[in-house]
Amino acid sequence: MVRFVLNGTPVETDDAPDTPLLWVVRDTFGLKGSKYGCGAGLCGACTMHVDGAATRTCVLPVSAVAGRSVTTIEGIGTPDALHPLQAAWVEHSVPQCGYCQSGQIMTAAALLERNPNPTATEVESAMAGNLCRCGCYPRIKAAILAVGALAHDATRSEETPA
Amino acid sequence: MNTVNVSRRRFLRASALAGGGLVVGFSLSGCARAPLPIDPDAGGWVPNAFLQLTGDGHVRFYCPRDEMGQGVSTGLATIIAEELDLDPARFDIVFAGVHEDYDNPAMGMQVTGGSTSIKAHYAPLRQVGANTRALLLEAAALDLGVPAAGLRTDDGHVVHDGARHPYARFVATAARLTAPQAAPLKDPADFRWIGADFPRLDATAKATGTAEFGIDVEVPGMHYAAVRRPPVAGARLKSVDTGAVRDMPGVTDVVEIGSGVAVVAERYWQARKAADALQPVWHDAPLARVDSATVRRDYEQALAGGAVSDGVDVGRVSGPSRGDVDAGMATAETVVEATYWAPHLAHAPLEPMNAVLRIGDGEAELWTGTQSVSGARGLVARASGIDAERIRVHNTYLGGAFGRRGTLTHVTEVTEIALATGKPIKLLWSREDDMRHGLYRPASLMTIRAGAAGGRITAWDARRVGGNITPDTIENALPGLFPAIGDRGVRWIAGAADYAMANWFADGSSIEGLFEDYDFEHLNVAHVTVDHGLPLTFWRSVGHSYSAFAKESMIDEIAVALDADPVELRLANTRNSPRLHNVIRIAGERMAAMQPAPGRHLGFAAHHSFATDVAEIAEVSVTDGRIRVHRVTCVVDCGVAVNPDIVRAQMEGGVIFGLTAALYGNLQLDGGAIRESNFHDYPLLRMDESPEVEVIIVDSGTEPTGVGEPGLPPIAPAVANAVFRATGQRLRTLPLTLEA
Numbered sequence A: 001m002v003r004f005v006l007n008g009t010p011v012e013t014d015d016a017p018d019t020p021l022l023w024v025v026r027d028t029f030g031l032k033g034s035k036y037g038c039g040a041g042l043c044g045a046c047t048m049h050v051d052g053a054a055t056r057t058c059v060l061p062v063s064a065v066a067g068r069s070v071t072t073i074e075g076i077g078t079p080d081a082l083h084p085l086q087a088a089w090v091e092h093s094v095p096q097c098g099y100c101q102s103g104q105i106m107t108a109a110a111l112l113e114r115n116p117n118p119t120a121t122e123v124e125s126a127m128a129g130n131l132c133r134c135g136c137y138p139r140i141k142a143a144i145l146a147v148g149a150l151a152h153d154a155t156r157s158e159e160t161p162a
Numbered sequence B: 001m002n003t004v005n006v007s008r009r010r011f012l013r014a015s016a017l018a019g020g021g022l023v024v025g026f027s028l029s030g031c032a033r034a035p036l037p038i039d040p041d042a043g044g045w046v047p048n049a050f051l052q053l054t055g056d057g058h059v060r061f062y063c064p065r066d067e068m069g070q071g072v073s074t075g076l077a078t079i080i081a082e083e084l085d086l087d088p089a090r091f092d093i094v095f096a097g098v099h100e101d102y103d104n105p106a107m108g109m110q111v112t113g114g115s116t117s118i119k120a121h122y123a124p125l126r127q128v129g130a131n132t133r134a135l136l137l138e139a140a141a142l143d144l145g146v147p148a149a150g151l152r153t154d155d156g157h158v159v160h161d162g163a164r165h166p167y168a169r170f171v172a173t174a175a176r177l178t179a180p181q182a183a184p185l186k187d188p189a190d191f192r193w194i195g196a197d198f199p200r201l202d203a204t205a206k207a208t209g210t211a212e213f214g215i216d217v218e219v220p221g222m223h224y225a226a227v228r229r230p231p232v233a234g235a236r237l238k239s240v241d242t243g244a245v246r247d248m249p250g251v252t253d254v255v256e257i258g259s260g261v262a263v264v265a266e267r268y269w270q271a272r273k274a275a276d277a278l279q280p281v282w283h284d285a286p287l288a289r290v291d292s293a294t295v296r297r298d299y300e301q302a303l304a305g306g307a308v309s310d311g312v313d314v315g316r317v318s319g320p321s322r323g324d325v326d327a328g329m330a331t332a333e334t335v336v337e338a339t340y341w342a343p344h345l346a347h348a349p350l351e352p353m354n355a356v357l358r359i360g361d362g363e364a365e366l367w368t369g370t371q372s373v374s375g376a377r378g379l380v381a382r383a384s385g386i387d388a389e390r391i392r393v394h395n396t397y398l399g400g401a402f403g404r405r406g407t408l409t410h411v412t413e414v415t416e417i418a419l420a421t422g423k424p425i426k427l428l429w430s431r432e433d434d435m436r437h438g439l440y441r442p443a444s445l446m447t448i449r450a451g452a453a454g455g456r457i458t459a460w461d462a463r464r465v466g467g468n469i470t471p472d473t474i475e476n477a478l479p480g481l482f483p484a485i486g487d488r489g490v491r492w493i494a495g496a497a498d499y500a501m502a503n504w505f506a507d508g509s510s511i512e513g514l515f516e517d518y519d520f521e522h523l524n525v526a527h528v529t530v531d532h533g534l535p536l537t538f539w540r541s542v543g544h545s546y547s548a549f550a551k552e553s554m555i556d557e558i559a560v561a562l563d564a565d566p567v568e569l570r571l572a573n574t575r576n577s578p579r580l581h582n583v584i585r586i587a588g589e590r591m592a593a594m595q596p597a598p599g600r601h602l603g604f605a606a607h608h609s610f611a612t613d614v615a616e617i618a619e620v621s622v623t624d625g626r627i628r629v630h631r632v633t634c635v636v637d638c639g640v641a642v643n644p645d646i647v648r649a650q651m652e653g654g655v656i657f658g659l660t661a662a663l664y665g666n667l668q669l670d671g672g673a674i675r676e677s678n679f680h681d682y683p684l685l686r687m688d689e690s691p692e693v694e695v696i697i698v699d700s701g702t703e704p705t706g707v708g709e710p711g712l713p714p715i716a717p718a719v720a721n722a723v724f725r726a727t728g729q730r731l732r733t734l735p736l737t738l739e740a
């Protein structure tokens, strides 16, 4: 039995300890937002946060998250309460097929957590492991930079109250 | 030990035959109309196959085409919404089930592909929207007791004397009236949503992980299946020891199916591990003698008229021609000849193939993301013997397709597995399965000899060597689309097409794009079929994906030989293609104004495909033998841009998909098996390698034409032409690789 925290809720599973976290989250707990693209840590479609760090869960045994905190795309925002990145994704019409986008957003969210206003180059290097077969990269980059700029403006307006 | 003997193979197929599976009740024409696959629980008024208006104000749009990322659900919703006069963002979009009313008007079949959807549905869906609106106005006039002439509509409301009444109020009355067939259409000058930018309608679902793909579907009692297939296409199972695997945790069944051995378990990971543990032994297949080097050598031999590998047939046919090419060459001042190569490619959509099937008592329900729900239904009917009218197909979002999700061997597999086990099944292919057991973009060897005189390209002699996709497409599509045709009939028809295209006339998709765009006075096109047996199919932009590389590289080579400006040369030779001429002119002006940074070089290419004209400029640098594409400018004329932002997105996507092919794509055969398996050896372009893409939409005012594919063909030659400017090396082989 492996116990961990999933989107803030303690959970336990009797899936075999070597089962990749991705399948436990998708099939045992029914959260389908995280996707399977390669099963080998090569595409980023399965990205979740483990204790805040963007992690490829298709190659992470569920035993490795015992006692840790896992956040999925469902845990950062919903259609009625979008995360700022999700709002930017809509505004920039980022998705095409959409299949890679949960993973893209989770990697981007982890980036913005540690670097709220990244440069274009920082965005590119943080996102280089998330593949998009449809070629949404220009829009993914623009959406992340837009959220970063918002954060920047917010900090600035706090510093210099009007 | 538990060994399945080959002599007991295919019991499933035999039992399907015994159950009459090949002669199911599929009405080809003339029979009574089947009821629409509309959700009856939603109630309300269903004026036609596309709309369902409920009394509580919801409007469902049954989208007839499949959403694979190209934005078709937003585009078609916008077209019908414009004439209905209702903000498309207020639609609930449902992907339509199987019914002839949802056939693609461009094909007469319920298939999505060929960049046809917006073009083919533009006029019909406008009319459907207008007819429905007219009916609502008529109902409102009755309900309000006023003359219809005093009424107008505004975004889902009938407006009378300044009062706004929601459409829902008149639905009950409208349901009793008869719809007009040809209500007047809006003046395009009054369009509110067509031509406007707004976020695509599926963006929120796709940004929140709530959009449902085939892989996400669950049904009660569902078990998971993984399949082992032969490494070489066409090989048959000899034997397999299933004993050890049956005892693995969670495993419930191990069954033999037409394509290999399926393992069924309670959880996906259990099924996958057990399938990986199997050690099936396969018979030999003819393709096992083939390496990628064999393919290329045979193509070169066939081109030169030499001998090819034993057992490989060569078929030669003539394509379109005009004038007298020999005379044209004889009078040319300059003759240029070159040969270009494009390899096999995989589609690699990010969502691997999958399907969920539940079989009940004489009925079945299938969930899958497909480019043809009717083809999917036919395959279930064929493999199960269940009446097609009693099979419901639910289409989901497609996690990429690019032509791959028109061929549905996974649907046949899931049907065989569900029948053999009696369980609802989710079949999921691994990435490796997807890479190695698919169908592929054919490799192509193309030679062009061109003669020029007085700044005009006067003679064009083009020849392509390779396999044809149409026979494989027929073999894969017919069983689903026409279940009444038996297996032998399918094989006969596909064989006849194979023979005809090798010996009588060229498969159009083998030579398309190689010769049409320029005003050559003398033209000769020839095709040489050499097919080693790797399964082939459509791949985004089909023949254009390789022919544009040869054609637009050759145009650049001619410009170099003539010491002419490549844009001027194109302008002087496209007088008969005014729309293409125009995008070349506009892109040429942009290029003339560009001032690339030191070390960066520009390359130009233009191409007409899927009724759309595109010119692209690639800004490229070459450092330490590495090609880097920094910026692409794309000028596109697709007529009316229904949603300009989606047009831009499709051009961006086409360019980036095309760059993966131009710089990396190379699917190779080793002893008939695909060498590549996953994204480490079949890399996709990454964000840090991806160019900025600027898209300029030219609206020539014609009705809309396709955008899913036309962005792709010009990019490889544009990059190759830029690399020539940067290095002096003329790269004629894809993927583009510099000599050390």
Ligand code: FES
Pocket (backbone or CB within 6 Å): A035, A036, A037, A038, A039, A040, A041, A042, A043, A044, A045, A046, A047, A056, A057, A058, A059
């Ligand atoms: S599915 Fe995990 S990295 Fe691709």
Ligand code: FES
Pocket (backbone or CB within 6 Å): A095, A096, A097, A098, A099, A100, A101, A131, A132, A133, A134, A135, A136, B069, B350, B399, B400
């Ligand atoms: S949107 Fe299709 S893979 Fe990224």
